[in-house]
Amino acid sequence: AELTVGFSQIGSESGWRAAETSVSKQEATKRKVNLKIADAQQKQENQIKAIRSFIAQNVDAIFLAPVVSTGWDAVLKEAKEAKIPVVLLDRDIDPSGKDLYLTAVTSDSVHEGEVAGNWLAKTVGDKACNIVELQGTVGASVAANRKKGFDTAIAKHANLKIVRSQTGDFTRAKGKEVMESFIKAEGGGKNICAVYAHNDDMMVGAIQAMKEAGLKPGKDILTVSIDAVPDIFKAMVAGEANATVELTPNMAGPAFDAVAAFKEKGTVPPKWIQTESRLLTAADNPQKEYDSKKGLGY
Amino acid sequence: MENSLDPAPPLLEVRGISKSFGAVRALQDVDFTLRAGEIHALLGENGAGKSTLIKVVTGVFPRDAGVVRLGGDEVAPRSAKAALEAGIATVYQEVNLLPNLSVAQNLFLDRQPMRFGIVREGEMRRRAKALLTEFGLDIDVAAPLGNYSIAIQHVTAIARAVDLSARVLILDEPTASLDRHEVEILFGIMRQLAKRGIGIVFVSHFLDQVYEISDRITVLRNGRLVGERETASLTRLELIRMMLGRELAETTSARAAASDRPPREVCASFENYGKTGYVAPFNLELRHGEVVGLAGLLGSGRTETARLVFGAERPDGGQAKVEGAPVRLQSPRDGVRHGFGYCPEERKTDGIVAELTVRENIVLALQAKRGLHRPLSRREQDEIAGRYVKMLDIRPPDPERPVGLLSGGNQQKALLARWLATSPRLLVLDEPTRGIDVGAHAEIIRLIRELCDDGLALLVISSELDEIVTYSDRVVVLRDRAHVEELAGEAIDVTNILAAIAADGAAMHEARV
Amino acid sequence: MTMLLPRRGLAQILALIVILAVDRVVSPQFFDLRLQDGRLFGSLIDVLNRGTPVALLSLGMVLVIATRGIDLSVGAVMAICGAIAASLADSHSLPVVLAAALGAGLLCGLWNGFLVAVLGMQPIVATLILMVAGRGIAQLITEGRIVTFTSPDLVWLGNGAILGVPVPIAIALGMLILTGAVVRGSALGLLIEATGGNARASELAGVGTRAMILAVYVWCGVCAALAGVIAAADIMGADANNAGLWLELDAILAVVIGGTSLFGGRFSLVLAVLGALIIQTMNTGILLSGYPPEFNLLVKAVVVLAVLLLQSPKLSGFAGIMARLRRTKP
């Protein structure tokens, strides 16, 4: 019989998330899996409710993209009691729940930050460089991790310094607004050597702010951000962005495979299926990346 | 003024009270003395400062200067609750009860019978029932107060204050919306309380009532004390002079031989007009230059008739005609469009827009009638407002004052001005003289007549039969939500009206005069 | 009215000046202005520019609140109209795009007005419905992604300049003048204030209170639509997920800071817009200050409380009388 999988998705707060949802659907159709997606509108309580209702419906497996790392023990225990395997997508949960899920298909967001930091360190070399940082939503674990990874990477280089750091809420509009004020506060942007944004959307906004201030993003000011959404490649093609770290929207594919293998042959997958955090720069044929991504529902 | 024969300290003694609201000096150096066991009338024109004095004494408004002594001890209540605890119970001018609470809760708010921290609902209702029975009221005390008429609400407010068994009972215009029967009951109770040694302050614009019930009178004018007299030794004329500071033009003569005049043209007519469960179908003709009075007991359907005539309520049958042409009256807008005006009885909730200025309140209906795109210029507004403020003697004569800050009587005048400004052909007045002082009362009655002589048709509701008799060309009597009798010409007098009201056996007891 | 304005606005102007002064302290170049590509450039311009969406929202919101209503859906309406504008921008001319977006805003307003004025729902729930569903509709239009466009006409609305003044600022100013002219130039202002002050009495005075209520929600929808278009034009894309998110609260805040009571009645358009500017001046100040973002909300809370206390009826004479009056109403 075909599998029924319940997927508790966080919501639709960004283009990347929309892409993850639509890629998951495509992957499900490819494998003839009956995928039920419950959208939690960014609320953990809704995710818990969704998981409970999946259990009540006795689905074959549950995918969970946890909005926050803690607080899943109780509900995952219920799933375990009901003998429904759980796979985490995109984000990990707190270690206390390790034995409560089958596997986690995620990237390592600390590592993403590191990749971004290392690229910047390599590109700048020994030059002194003032960095401004556009953080994600205050309190979001991804934001904290990406900050942490980046901080560790540049800590090894005394010439790199974060001079300003504000939240841009992962959105273009806020990214633009915050960048505008960074530029004003840092001598019209002359003191800024690079921008690091926790996601591409904020960077796209920041790029506009730099252009409107008469600066040349990508040249006067280096940019590095994370996610690899199509629009950042557009900017790269125009020479206005330098680098991004890819976060693949295809987390569901490997997850389906793991569940299928587990159900059919009892193969226990590794606890962590890590997705690759590819660094993509203007040198990596951004036009091609753009073309390949733009149909994915970003 | 001082009564040196009295040895014991007065029950309530107020000395040198002053109170200003911004530039308005509502009270200046006012003294007031209340003895135990007396009923003391506090009188004055609209805006004289009566309500303000009461509110200052009971701590609702902070006072600028002066002292209050209760039984010789100085008190300075800072809230109504504190005043209550000190022994002063008050019924404020506008009914100050909560329409959303049950009648019983209103009566016993903050002093419900309790057991183990729990309100004894049954006991409370029983007591409420008993209390209201004393006032001749037999109603469902569990129902929300708002379901009942203003009159019943007022009685409830009085009952509450009386039951607080305080040393001082203050009643600010308690009889404004009561009919004779209820006034009788209230007076009976007041006398009883006075006998028990409670001092009662009584505010009213009905001088008959003042002479009937009070022992002494204190008069205020423009926020100042005019004097304090024994009621028995003060003539009516003198009293009016004290209140107004001038003589009152004679007003009580009957309307000049209305029947002599040729019949006037019909302004609006209603055939078989009615609404089920609201008021039974009626026929009514309103003529230019004629006053039709509506008489009846509380709840007899006068207000309903008025609302139907104006268009505030939709009829479910019948035909209305204006100047002979059939019209549909489905909303107040329709009424306004056909040149009708309506001063509702509940002025605070249905009449004024408290926050807006006197000027804005006056031009409101005219502006609504003209429509959005033809705004009255500021100059026109000032001109209109100025004219009516002067004509109706609205005080203080400042059109830019928020109308909510005016005294009750002056608010009523502003409302009247609102409709006069629309130059209506038919004006419906529901209790237009409620809460209005003698001077203004005479003014308004004079105005009604003048308007009428200018060709306006008037439909007037009043609980004061004398008043109705004075100005009506015809009187329609209502009973149990139906029009039962129409009197005209010579037949209009108080006895006939009462007879018509009481024709029904059930209403007989109500008609004790 | 004109005479009252300065007296009424004193607290707000004072608050604005204080916050501007604080901004000057945290950021010495705060008042610097220069011309950049034919467009004024500087923190002050940022304040005005970033303040436009909330200023526009508050222009509509203040009228709704004056009728004793509230509109929680403006953020969602922004998202819908931004999404419509962005989707049409590259295939249609600017007038068509604007007509479609503003038309959608008008329909949204009509829906809210219908629920409140005709069905008699409580405004907060009536507009909560569109607040929830509206964002869904916006996402439906964009399918959850950020729809970008390149149409120079629409981009100009967000980033262009007229005589050096950024277009959004000019639009907001234009809307303020237009709304003021319509509301104060006709009898609308008086009738709205009457409706909000006492709907029953106004109805009996012949005021078409339903029509008034319908009209203010419609206008609020149109203002939100314009704000949505500008927000989309600003980032050259429609972000249905985040556009206007929580801005309804800022708009309500602006109106209240502008001294309009949530219980309806008297309102002031100019002061509502001033309220929006106060909020944005504070926000920009926070961004310029360099404090860690964890402090943002705390600063905001403190400033809001301070501004409110500044105009507390208990602390100022004229407002005190007004408030006492309000309290004596049932």
Add this chain to the structure above:
Amino acid sequence: MKGLPPVLITAIVLVVGFALCAVQFPNIASTRVVGNLLTDNAFLGIVATGMTFVIISGGIDLSVGSVIGFTTVFVALAIERWGVPPLVAFVAILVLSAAFGAAIGAVIHVFDLPPFIVTLAGMFLARGASFLLSTDSVPINAPVYSTVSDFAFRMPGGGRLSAIAIIMLVILIGGILLLRLTRFGANVYALGGGRATASLMGVEVGKMTIKIYMLSSLLAGTAGIVFSFYTSAGYSLSAVGVELDSIAAVVIGGTLLTGGQGSVIGTFLGVLIQGMIQTYINFDGTLSSWWTKIATGTLLFAFIALQQGLVALARRPAAKRAGATS
């Protein structure tokens, strides 16, 4: 008495809705789903109970969601980082949140400011404070937590009546009694009927205002503790937007936002109706993020319109009767 007919109607709407959902998804008609409904909405039921008092008194409290968030962070840090015994942490946070509510009430009363805005500032304040405490989510491993979250009465059919659901029901009943049977409750209605009038009738408006907001914050704090049981963690971003959910629940339950009328039972039904809508959408499982929102909005509209229509129908003859009595 007063609130009964609308409440009855809301109850009917709920039952009919439940039946319709069960027809489409038979699994819904199980004790498990009912148990989940209670457990999942426990914290909402608790805050909404407090919100009911506030709204009946003519106010509104936008700070509750942030208070929940703050509470979870505070409790988690206290237990896990500062080594405070859980019970002490609970008492501390309840005292803290009650004080917070009292302060809000005092500002509203003393400075005569609109509750909407004061509590909005309170919302920023509490959320901002929880960011300061910790932006990470902090797991709680204290044994009480697993004991409480494991505890449940098994209902026939596999459903669980969990500890937090029981806490909610107890608070709910307490709220009903407090509102219906005590002087405090009567005064809450009185305030909603008109502050000035209530004050003239001897109600101490200032004290009442403070107490009411204190109660609301206290219950928000309690909801925060329940939320921390629910998730075994403290997180600064938890319960964002819960203020709107609870206001919606209160209003769907027939309480007037203008104050003076309403009931706690109605609010409970409102919470369940919202839970139903969500359960239905989860069971359906085919809805995209946007269709979820549109469906939520549409169902909200359908419920409110249905309820208002029924109430209007029920009122019509009643109005006549009321008129006739006087």
